[in-house]
Amino acid sequence: MAATTSTPLALPSGGETSARNRGTVTAAAIAAGAGLGMLVGGLVAAYLAMRAGRVEWPAENMHFDNYTATMLVVTLLMTSVTIEWAANAIRNDLRGQSLVAFGITIALIAAFLNGLWYLVDKLEFGAGAHAYGTVVHTMFFVVGAAAVVGLGYILLTFLRTAGHQLTMANFALMRSTAWFWHFVVGAWIAVYYAVYITK
Amino acid sequence: LTDTETRDSTAATDHGNWVTTGDHKRIGLLLLYGGLLAILAGCVAALLFPFDDFGNGADLWTGARSRLGSATVTAALIIGIPAAWLGLATYVVPLQIGATRLALPRVQAMSLWTFLAGGILTAVAYASGRPAGIALGSGVAAGARGEHANNASELLLGALLVIALATFLGALGLLVTILSARTEGMTMTRMPAFSWVTFGWTTALVLSTPVLAAGLMLLLFEHRYGGEAFGAADTNAVRRIWQHLIWLFGRPESLLLMVPALGALSDVVSTSARRPLVGFPVARAASVAAAAATFFIWASRTSALRSAYAPFGSVPPLVVPALAGLVVLTWLGTFAKGRPRLTPGLPFVTGFVLVLGAAGLLAAVSPLIDIEDANGFRNGQITLICFGAPLLGLAGGVHHWAPKLWGRAAPLPAALLQFLLLLGGVALMAAPGYIVGFGGDGDEVGLIASAGAALTALGLLLFVPAAVQRARRRDDGEGDPYDGLTLEWSTSSPPPPWNFDELPEIRSAHPLHREDDRVPEGVNA
Numbered sequence: 001m002a003a004t005t006s007t008p009l010a011l012p013s014g015g016e017t018s019a020r021n022r023g024t025v026t027a028a029a030i031a032a033g034a035g036l037g038m039l040v041g042g043l044v045a046a047y048l049a050m051r052a053g054r055v056e057w058p059a060e061n062m063h064f065d066n067y068t069a070t071m072l073v074v075t076l077l078m079t080s081v082t083i084e085w086a087a088n089a090i091r092n093d094l095r096g097q098s099l100v101a102f103g104i105t106i107a108l109i110a111a112f113l114n115g116l117w118y119l120v121d122k123l124e125f126g127a128g129a130h131a132y133g134t135v136v137h138t139m140f141f142v143v144g145a146a147a148v149v150g151l152g153y154i155l156l157t158f159l160r161t162a163g164h165q166l167t168m169a170n171f172a173l174m175r176s177t178a179w180f181w182h183f184v185v186g187a188w189i190a191v192y193y194a195v196y197i198t199k
Numbered sequence: 200l201t202d203t204e205t206r207d208s209t210a211a212t213d214h215g216n217w218v219t220t221g222d223h224k225r226i227g228l229l230l231l232y233g234g235l236l237a238i239l240a241g242c243v244a245a246l247l248f249p250f251d252d253f254g255n256g257a258d259l260w261t262g263a264r265s266r267l268g269s270a271t272v273t274a275a276l277i278i279g280i281p282a283a284w285l286g287l288a289t290y291v292v293p294l295q296i297g298a299t300r301l302a303l304p305r306v307q308a309m310s311l312w313t314f315l316a317g318g319i320l321t322a323v324a325y326a327s328g329r330p331a332g333i334a335l336g337s338g339v340a341a342g343a344r345g346e347h348a349n350n351a352s353e354l355l356l357g358a359l360l361v362i363a364l365a366t367f368l369g370a371l372g373l374l375v376t377i378l379s380a381r382t383e384g385m386t387m388t389r390m391p392a393f394s395w396v397t398f399g400w401t402t403a404l405v406l407s408t409p410v411l412a413a414g415l416m417l418l419l420f421e422h423r424y425g426g427e428a429f430g431a432a433d434t435n436a437v438r439r440i441w442q443h444l445i446w447l448f449g450r451p452e453s454l455l456l457m458v459p460a461l462g463a464l465s466d467v468v469s470t471s472a473r474r475p476l477v478g479f480p481v482a483r484a485a486s487v488a489a490a491a492a493t494f495f496i497w498a499s500r501t502s503a504l505r506s507a508y509a510p511f512g513s514v515p516p517l518v519v520p521a522l523a524g525l526v527v528l529t530w531l532g533t534f535a536k537g538r539p540r541l542t543p544g545l546p547f548v549t550g551f552v553l554v555l556g557a558a559g560l561l562a563a564v565s566p567l568i569d570i571e572d573a574n575g576f577r578n579g580q581i582t583l584i585c586f587g588a589p590l591l592g593l594a595g596g597v598h599h600w601a602p603k604l605w606g607r608a609a610p611l612p613a614a615l616l617q618f619l620l621l622l623g624g625v626a627l628m629a630a631p632g633y634i635v636g637f638g639g640d641g642d643e644v645g646l647i648a649s650a651g652a653a654l655t656a657l658g659l660l661l662f663v664p665a666a667v668q669r670a671r672r673r674d675d676g677e678g679d680p681y682d683g684l685t686l687e688w689s690t691s692s693p694p695p696p697w698n699f700d701e702l703p704e705i706r707s708a709h710p711l712h713r714e715d716d717r718v719p720e721g722v723n724a
Contacts (some may be wrong), residue, residue, distance in 0.1 A: 023378065024303070024375055024378075026379075027375045027379045028303060028375045032371060034406060035367055035408070038406050038410050040413075042414065043416075043417070046413065046417060128420075134417060134421050137420060138416050
């Protein structure tokens with residue numbers, strides 16, 4: 001069938017487009033989060049399997065800084081709350097409040113990355129010291145990388161909010177940002193549970 | 200944006216721009232070309248087999264001793280066929296579901312360019328040396344420092360990670376498009392076969408590729424820094440870790456390469472038979488179930504390691520061929536009740552069934568035959584199932600949608616010649632494995648594989664004239680030479696940047712199927 005350019009397009013109207021965008025965002029965030037979950041899940045599974053098969057596990061020179069690790073969990077849980085605060089503020093057209101929530105979230109994520117770096121620095125063994133070192137360093141690396149990606153995503157959303165690009169009617173990006181960040185929080189909790197709780 | 204503004208901005212943004220384009224048709228074409236080029240590169244590597252030093256043909260494909268064998272597998276199976284399927288799906292699926300664009304065009308574009316980066320890194324890795332200890336088909340990961348570690352290994356691991364990312368992004372973009380960008384009336388149950396199967400295999404890829412990435416990361420860290428995560432692979436426990444990580448991806452991947460063909464060829468069959476697929480819901484469910492079943496196949500080989508998963512290991516490998524067989528039965532029923540005619544894609548359906556049938560028959564009789572070399576036999580089977588069947592299915596799909604891709608269908612004689620070249624090439628490439636497996640002389644197998652690779656490469660090169668014709672914009676062919684039944688045939692060929700000027704009312708998976716086309720029950724034309 002030949003194409004013509006004069007006939008009207010069968011494209012969705014504005015309202016339907018917004019609904020479609022929300023669907024896209026939800027689907028994308030859940031699919032990407034599932035991927036991150038499988039990545040971290042694979043590493044945690046490898047950790048637990050190695051733990052079952054090794055005589056020396058955890059490594060003899062492993063220093064468990066439970067206090068810092070637990071504080072990082074608490075910090076990330078707080079970011080989950082503040083990012084939802086930011087989302088709800090946009091939904092209610094409270095831009096100023098949203099920017100404050102974003103600021104707190106970004107500061108907490110910076111604190112998390114700083115704390116994670118501190119934990120890695122205090123490990124006292126490298127990735128090549130033994131199998132335990134390889135898998136622990138890999139897990140910390142993956143969570144750190146995911147947090148950096150999430151931070152970039154949040155900064156982008158923050159700037160678009162400040163630039164009046166996210167509104168009550170168009171806050172799909174905000175929703176997807178929050179979704180992705182929740183998966184990052186879940187990833188750290190899984191690693192924390194494997195390394196610091198089950199040991 | 201109003202509808203007109205959306206259309207105008209789509210046209211203005213993408214006109215003449217192939218590098219930063221977000222148009223699914225251009226991204227799809229580039230991915231398809233890149234995938235076919237990678238398969239061609241794999242064939243060229245296989246052409247050089249007689250000059251390699253692998254000696255015994257048993258290790259022809261595993262990469263245990265042959266750099267060329269490993270390069271062939273990586274280029275064709277890890278990069279080429281997945282990229283080509285993603286490309287074809289990126290082009291066709293939005294048209295089949297009535298979408299004007301991809302849901303995440305930048306993600307799909309990122310997948311394209313990440314594939315390119317991964318391909319270049321892979322080529323550099325193989326050019327710089329023989330990557331040791333990264334035989335993806337092997338049950339054991341040889342890692343650690345010392346004799347196994349070299350720069351080529353680390354480069355290849357990095358390249359594989361990049362390719363895993365590209366595969367994940369491509370699958371993610373398609374999955375989200377299917378979930379959220381369908382047009383009004385196009386419910387999930389009204390999607391055509393290829394879109395349904397794409398939904399199944401992209402979901403499996405989104406879930407399994409990150410697990411491969413986890414395994415590759417651990418192996419890369421070990422190669423780079425030491426640590427013996429896999430290096431001390433003497434114990435079953437450690438071997439199991441690698442096998443779970445690699446097989447959770449590898450086992451689905453090996454069959455997922457073939458699963459999209461079930462969807463693409465289902466559309467070829469219904470178009471050729473001029474009627475919707477007989478038992479379409481069954482075919483749809485079986486195709487998606489086959490994709491889902493591949494996800495559980497990782498457990499199949501763990502029985503050899505006395506794994507706790509062993510009892511579950513024997514079922515999924517039987518389920519997938521059974522489901523594929525069910526889909527083939529619906530094809531036969533469709534031909535019986537339709538008015539079949541020869542279309543360019545149809546010979547490839549025959550080839551696909553022949554190749555899968557041969558592999559199934561050999562698997563069925565293998566317990567009754569004295570197999571001298573199990574690895575050799577397995578390599579023959581892998582070549583047929585993971586390379587031959589997907590390649591024939593892919594070629595069939597490309598021929599079927601050639602009017603959409605390039606403006607016109609290939610002449611029937613050209614399609615038949617290409618079919619014969621690819622079928623012969625695949626058979627010859629698989630033959631060395633069987634020769635060694637059945638205790639034959641392994642000295643000349645490299646030569647036979649090279650002959651097969653030459654035929655396959657020739658067959659692939661027959662796509663070049665069509666691509667050149669598109670580049671010259673000689674799209675003076677028919678928009679719909681088949682009286683197609685699915686939505687993509689309701690627009691021009693190739694489609695405009697905005698895909699559709701208007702859409703028909705969608706009440707089924709075959710919205711263009713007219714009542715008067717229906718063949719009365721029991722009448723065979």
